[in-house]
Amino acid sequence: MTRPSESGGAPRAPGAGERPALPASLYEAGLPVDMLTDEQRLVLSELTEEELAVLLDIKSRLDAVGPEVQAHGEIAGGALF
Numbered sequence: 001m002t003r004p005s006e007s008g009g010a011p012r013a014p015g016a017g018e019r020p021a022l023p024a025s026l027y028e029a030g031l032p033v034d035m036l037t038d039e040q041r042l043v044l045s046e047l048t049e050e051e052l053a054v055l056l057d058i059k060s061r062l063d064a065v066g067p068e069v070q071a072h073g074e075i076a077g078g079a080l081f
Contacts, residue, residue: 020045023052029059 020041026033033041047055 023047025052025056029056030063031059 019038022033022041022045026044033044036044
């Protein structure tokens with residue numbers, strides 16, 4: 001994912017001409033942030049440090065079991081999710 005340039009790190013409201021800036025750690029974790037709406041990006045841009053740490057921890061744990069979950073999804077035709 002490419003990371004857009006940040007404008008001082010301050011989040012902007014949707015419709016203000018620029019997409020809300022997101023923490024670099026979301027890009028580094030491989031979250032599909034480029035697919036989010038401006039409103040969803042605004043929510044992520046307003047996370048506290050603690051909330052961001054929890055989100056990244058959950059993402060890390062999901063990634064750790066990714067192959068097992070993907071295999072079940074392929075076998076069951078995605079019925080598990």
